Amino acid sequence: GAVVSQHPSRVICKSGTSVKIECRSLDFQATTMFWYRQFPKQSLMLMATSNEGSKATYEQGVEKDKFLINHASLTLSTLTVTSAHPEDSSFYICSAAPIGGELFFGEGSRLTVL
Amino acid sequence: AQSVSQHNHHVILSEAASLELGCNYSYGGTVNLFWYVQYPGQHLQLLLKYFSGDPLVKGIKGFEAEFIKSKFSFNLRKPSVQWSDTAEYFCAVNAPYTDKLIFGTGTRLQVFP
Numbered sequence: 001g002a003v004v005s006q007h008p009s010r011v012i013c014k015s016g017t018s019v020k021i022e023c024r025s026l027d028f029q030a031t032t033m034f035w036y037r038q039f040p041k042q043s044l045m046l047m048a049t050s051n052e053g054s055k056a057t058y059e060q061g062v063e064k065d066k067f068l069i070n071h072a073s074l075t076l077s078t079l080t081v082t083s084a085h086p087e088d089s090s091f092y093i094c095s096a097a098p099i100g101g102e103l104f105f106g107e108g109s110r111l112t113v114l
Numbered sequence: 115a116q117s118v119s120q121h122n123h124h125v126i127l128s129e130a131a132s133l134e135l136g137c138n139y140s141y142g143g144t145v146n147l148f149w150y151v152q153y154p155g156q157h158l159q160l161l162l163k164y165f166s167g168d169p170l171v172k173g174i175k176g177f178e179a180e181f182i183k184s185k186f187s188f189n190l191r192k193p194s195v196q197w198s199d200t201a202e203y204f205c206a207v208n209a210p211y212t213d214k215l216i217f218g219t220g221t222r223l224q225v226f227p
């Protein structure tokens with residue numbers, strides 16, 4: 001079945017650095033991918049919709065300059081957390097669906113900012 | 115704006131007990147409804163979904179959910195839970211023709227042998 005893969009699964013970085021997380025659709029093309037953030041014991045909050053070949057659409061309250069999204073190809077979207085701070089520590093999850101198909105989720109990427 | 119409420123935050127059951135997890139949504143139009151499960155250390159997986167038709171939906175692993183339009187509810191049920199059902203369960207909703215999902219806060223289910 002369709003698979004969505006994220007890399008890295010875990011990353012630890014120092015405060016002030018930037019971190020890039022990749023989301024790949026392994027056996028289908030996705031013009032749209034979604035990025036979610038999950039806090040401990042809380043729900044998934046949609047951060048943004050990544051659109052291939054155009055700008056991402058951010059949800060209200062999500063800083064565009066903080067969370068840079070690039071959807072350079074039909075199988076890859078990247079989320080870059082710029083100038084990371086400890087409060088950015090979270091579990092980031094991406095999802096994508098083949099056209100007309102079921103939405104699949106990546107394994108998630110746990111970011112820890114020291 | 116769409117929102118999803120899951121009133122049970124943490125449910126503890128013994129094996130073979132029956133399960134019902136509540137899910138209510140707020141959206142006046144036609145919606146698609148989902149239940150996802152997240153087992154410890156794993157990614158989200160789709161349990162079942164409702165798009166249209168029979169409001170009683172059968173999913174994987176013996177789960178089912180009933181869409182009651184008048185109550186804006188989509189409760190998840192299982193007649194007899196197993197220890198392996200221990201996981202986090204999320205209800206989600208989206209409007210038709212969009213893959214953007216709005217999730218509930220999740221319900222943590224613990225099943226003891």
